[in-house]
Amino acid sequence: MAELELDGLTKVFVEDDGNEIVAVDDIDVTVADGEFLVLVGPSGCGKSTTLRMIAGLESITAGELRLGGRRINERKPAERNTAMVFQSYALYPHMTVKQNMSFGLEESTDMPAAEIAETVIEAAEMMGIGDLLDRKPGELSGGQQQRVALGRAIVRDPEVFLMDEPLSNLDAKLRSKMRTELQRLQDDLGVTTIYVTHDQTEAMTMGDRIAVLDDGMLQQVGTPLECYHEPANRFVADFIGEPSMNFFEVEVQGDRLLADDFAYPLSNETLSTVGDRTELTLGIRPEDIELRTEATGPHDFETVVDVVEPTGDENNLYLTFDPDASEPDTFIATTGGMNRIEAGQPLVAHVPEDAIHLFDPDTGRAVKNRSLDDAETLGRAV
């Protein structure tokens, strides 16, 4: 087992006309032995390219890749001791499940046939596909193919698992089931894993740590709760969490933040972190907004419900300050699913000061994150 280090990893693609495109820009991450790291970001952010560089499918333009302290930049894919699970599963359609799983051992080791057969059967039993060994991929359901793809990776007994959105072709129900199963499997095997996804739910639920990428650059590496409660910048704050954080462009005037439709008074403590900035972005998570019937404090704002989206356990409320506009600007607040709330109803939104985030509008960097008295304890528990 080994630790995987990405040291200034960079990938530049040169187009036919000489244009250079930086797909991955100077990424530093160290994945501890046995850790489950999730690489998350929107499509085109370079997360798959990063994974492919680790696998050896893509050359490394600059930087160093180390496995167990040894540089593996120049090693061939098969010699890196990694196994990859692809989004499309990439099973060999003309081979049976058994042949699919044996292929890697046959091609890359001198293992005798009997031992290969034994290893394959063992891995297949572990994945619960022992009775499918003589079938071909075309005769299997999506979930079963997924298990075969995982089994094929496990058989190799690699030092690192690389997974490229392996669950995105499954239906929602199966996906959440496989999510749990994958986590348990990784835990049992204790193999260092890098898991690429664009789905922030997968990132939050599966990873020991999350690495958030945007535009080829690493935005933040941290535990899921760190990324959630202490986002390094506006991008991370926006990307992690569902529904997304609400953002308001505000101006600092005296001890208040002035937005288009409201003024938000700040405590001296917060003011000192703001410093001499005049423009800020105020962020507040939908679940941190408390709904009241009457405005009593300075952090209470009178709004009107524009749209209600019930999800069962929760209601997503789109609130607005000017209900008369034809397409009003809205922000989201969530409330318990048992509360009966209807569109057009007036509501008071309480925005607690210890839950607000402030960002620099130019760099996007976090100026102030929410107070972490409670969040910190959560973070430790992970």
Place this chain on the structure above:
Amino acid sequence: MTDTKLADDGLSLNRIGLYAVLLGLVVFYLLPLEAGIVTSFKSIRAYGQTAPFLPAVDGFTLAQWSSAVDQLSGSLFNSVLMAVPATVFSALFGSMAAYGLTNIDWRGQVGIYVLFVAGIFVPYQAVLVPLKRFWSQWVPLHIWLEPVWYLTGLGTDYAGLLALTITHIAYGIPICTLLFRSYYKSVSDEMVEAARLDGASIRRIYRRIILPLSIPMFAVTLIYQFTQIWNDLLFALIIVGPGDASVITQSLIGIGQSESVTNFPLQMAAAFVTALPTLLVYIFFGEQFAKGVTA
């Protein structure tokens, strides 16, 4: 009630029209074939006395067929000797070239591929003279491989047959490459990458993944190439020439001509004997062919 009756009438009228047209087309396409078959079983005398498409009751004979088989057996063997390896190797090389140009990434492959495509459009007529010169002056196989011809007892004529085989292989590679390339483009990149990660070399990936998946496409190219090569006359005339090594299309030209009257029944029988192998190939590979075409 009357309404539906009218509608029924309209429908059946349409049907009648449709069937009439279909029947007409069937007759149009099958009549020449039928006439050919019927004629091949007639004696020369009977041929003169009956309509081409009607069977001759008195003059029925198998003599034309046995005569055709007799006269063609030698060149039939030559054609098989030439067409089978030419077909198999042009398909195989085409498949390898397409794999190298499609599933493996390297600089300048588009330029090379363009050359392959250009090869498809070189007409036979344009290369006749260079080809003849190539095989007689630059690569004189009849001299180079002299011991082979004497040891096998085939005679130097067969140098021409070997030259023809190689020519057909070379000429077939571009079109086979094109056909295989369109097929290999649909092969998932991730699957090839998975094989690379599994430790398979480029050659092993071809052998264990790509080749087994190409079987339907091989059926397509084998049928196409076999028909092309088997039916070719022009190259055979130029490269092989008359002699022991002549192929079946060459022998077919001369058959039934030597007598005072043209022996049409014999020519018909000979034509069918010549066409039979291509027909058999269609029958044997038909199912795979359908898969390859719809893939």
